[in-house]
Amino acid sequence: MKTTELSPDEERHLLNLSVIPALIVTYILLAAFVYFGRNQSSLSPLHILIYFGIPFAIAMPTTIFLSFEVLYSRKARQPINRGARRLLGRISLTLLAISLLGAILSITYFALAPWFDENNLLLLTGVLWFAIWIFLMFHFKEAFNKLSSGKW
Amino acid sequence: MTNSLKVRGNAFYFGSFLRLFGDNQTIIRANSRGYAVLSNHYYNVNNGYYAFTVTVDNADIVAISYVSLTVSLETRLNCIVQKQDTSNVHVFYGKLENVHEEGGLQLTISVNGSVYTWISTDEMGLFYLEMSLLPENDTATTYDIQIAFGGWMAGSVTSYHQTSNGTYPVCTTIYSKYKPSCNVTRLTVSPPSTDTLTPTKTPEEMQAEAEEGGWLSIWHEFSWWYPWYRLRVKINVNPTIDVGFNPLLPFGETWNWEGLELFANVVAEIWDEVILDFMGVFISYTIAKGLSIWNWAGGLLAEIIKGAFHYALFLAEFFRATEGSLKMLAAGIAEILMGLIAIATNIGEAFVKALKTLIFSPAISTIMLTTTKMINYAAILRPIRTLIDYVECGVDFSIAILALLRYLGWI
Numbered sequence: 001m002k003t004t005e006l007s008p009d010e011e012r013h014l015l016n017l018s019v020i021p022a023l024i025v026t027y028i029l030l031a032a033f034v035y036f037g038r039n040q041s042s043l044s045p046l047h048i049l050i051y052f053g054i055p056f057a058i059a060m061p062t063t064i065f066l067s068f069e070v071l072y073s074r075k076a077r078q079p080i081n082r083g084a085r086r087l088l089g090r091i092s093l094t095l096l097a098i099s100l101l102g103a104i105l106s107i108t109y110f111a112l113a114p115w116f117d118e119n120n121l122l123l124l125t126g127v128l129w130f131a132i133w134i135f136l137m138f139h140f141k142e143a144f145n146k147l148s149s150g151k152w
Numbered sequence: 153m154t155n156s157l158k159v160r161g162n163a164f165y166f167g168s169f170l171r172l173f174g175d176n177q178t179i180i181r182a183n184s185r186g187y188a189v190l191s192n193h194y195y196n197v198n199n200g201y202y203a204f205t206v207t208v209d210n211a212d213i214v215a216i217s218y219v220s221l222t223v224s225l226e227t228r229l230n231c232i233v234q235k236q237d238t239s240n241v242h243v244f245y246g247k248l249e250n251v252h253e254e255g256g257l258q259l260t261i262s263v264n265g266s267v268y269t270w271i272s273t274d275e276m277g278l279f280y281l282e283m284s285l286l287p288e289n290d291t292a293t294t295y296d297i298q299i300a301f302g303g304w305m306a307g308s309v310t311s312y313h314q315t316s317n318g319t320y321p322v323c324t325t326i327y328s329k330y331k332p333s334c335n336v337t338r339l340t341v342s343p344p345s346t347d348t349l350t351p352t353k354t355p356e357e358m359q360a361e362a363e364e365g366g367w368l369s370i371w372h373e374f375s376w377w378y379p380w381y382r383l384r385v386k387i388n389v390n391p392t393i394d395v396g397f398n399p400l401l402p403f404g405e406t407w408n409w410e411g412l413e414l415f416a417n418v419v420a421e422i423w424d425e426v427i428l429d430f431m432g433v434f435i436s437y438t439i440a441k442g443l444s445i446w447n448w449a450g451g452l453l454a455e456i457i458k459g460a461f462h463y464a465l466f467l468a469e470f471f472r473a474t475e476g477s478l479k480m481l482a483a484g485i486a487e488i489l490m491g492l493i494a495i496a497t498n499i500g501e502a503f504v505k506a507l508k509t510l511i512f513s514p515a516i517s518t519i520m521l522t523t524t525k526m527i528n529y530a531a532i533l534r535p536i537r538t539l540i541d542y543v544e545c546g547v548d549f550s551i552a553i554l555a556l557l558r559y560l561g562w563i
Contacts, residue, residue, distance in 0.1 A: 016538070016539060019539055019543065019546075022546075030550055043468065045465055048463070049460065049464035052467065053464040056460050057457050057459075060456050061452065061456055090449050101457060118468075119465060122461065123465065126461040130458070133450070133454055133457075134439065134443060134454075137446055137447060144447045144449070148449035
């Protein structure tokens with residue numbers, strides 16, 4: 001099969017297109033959650049993060065990366081498994097981000113719960129996660145690039 | 153109710169459980185594994201309340217495990233509301249269930265969170281109250297009526313064990329004859345009639361309203377000149393916000409809003425909340441944008457996880473908020489502003505300027521000016537729209553719609 005490489009501009013165009021399925025997934029998740037959670041006024045921020053936030057954080061990048069691979073393979077006229085390595089790398093980045101979040105969440109909830117209310121605890125977890133993620137991205141720039149471009 | 157106190161050691165011990173407020177003293181022996189167990193059922197709490205203690209002959213090697221007990225009767229408050237046709241007098245009557253022929257129990261009546269009056273129940277636990285609730289400014293007004301029973305005859309007793317080394321608390325019983333209970337009724341008083349509403353609507357009602365009202369409409373628009381195609385997004389809640397942009401090409405955006413005047417009175421009150429909400433979202437958005445320059449997948453993940461946190465914190469507020477909640481309005485305005493910036497910074501800037509004309513305060517004007525400057529810095533970061541902007545925009549607009557609908561009491 002004859003294959004062609006895509007330019008960065010074409011890749012960006014495909015990425016922008018893959019936001020459409022991701023938005024559909026977001027709205028389905030949100031509608032389902034509002035429907036099921038409507039009468040549960042006692043749901044705490046932590047519960048919402050676990051029941052909605054984490055599935056959202058997994059489903060959205062997975063949809064984006066997968067749609068990108070499908071669009072890429074069609075445009076470049078190559079079998080979809082050519083991009084398997086790239087997809088796998090990006091999914092593992094996602095899983096790394098989510099498990100990092102889980103680890104920080106469990107540490108903050110275990111250690112800081114007596115001093116902060118739940119909203120602030122979650123906010124603090126978010127800030128910590130953000131800071132650590134930025135640090136990791138700068139410190140392991142090469143590894144991040146290799147993983148997300150499938151060259152590993 | 154069964155509690156066990158473990159007694160450790162090799163010697164022969166016995167435990168004795170003392171019954172307070174009574175003459176009976178139960179002495180039981182620890183078994184070969186060192187356990188002493190006493191069972192007691194409270195058939196009638198009128199007999200008083202108890203705390204248990206255990207003594208052993210060699211006090212130095214006793215291991216005491218602290219026991220806490222709660223004893224009380226459950227109560228339940230039922231309430232029915234009726235309105236007389238010709239006046240605004242509402243009659244509240246009902247019964248405090250499970251009280252045994254004991255009158256004079258005090259109930260606290262609160263209207264919209266502040267105490268209105270106190271009433272007492274009769275011998276059967278019944279109560280009756282008349283209240284005049286008027287529609288304010290001739291518009292439908294919602295009242296939350298809370299009837300609360302704070303419990304009765306609360307007390308506690310603690311028993312201590314004395315050894316040569318000191319005194320240790322062994323058991324505490326918290327006692328109240330009747331447990332507290334509460335009833336909340338929500339009423340909407342409108343000029344011609346009164347309806348009793350449940351705070352939330354059924355999914356069928358929500359869907360019908362969505363189809364009728366069209367909260368969000370999206371359509372395509374083509375033109376002969378640049379940018380040839382525009383995606384038009386209209387949030388039709390109140391205010392109406394209509395934005396048109398080309399998803400792939402920069403510049404050539406259109407925008408229009410109506411009904412911002414409706415917020416003139418409240419925006420000044422909640423502006424600090426709007427700014428705080430906006431700052432949080434804006435700073436994390438710009439960081440995620442910056443990160444995406446180094447590695448787009450990592451930046452995107454930062455943005456999505458930020459979105460997850462954002463949803464979690466917002467939805468927790470959303471489920472607690474009621475109609476007219478200013479927190480929801482503040483969140484709605486902040487999210488619309490952020491969503492507009494994600495589409496194009498100049499739209500966000502115009503939105504801030506439009507809000508500024510509604511408020512006449514030097515302090516707020518300064519804050520607005522700072523916000524506008526911040527937005528301009530964001531423009532440097534985003535010469536072209538990327539995936540992160542779409543994610544931001546989707547998350548922000550969905551939150552904004554939910555927040556405004558909750559504020560208006562439609563969902």
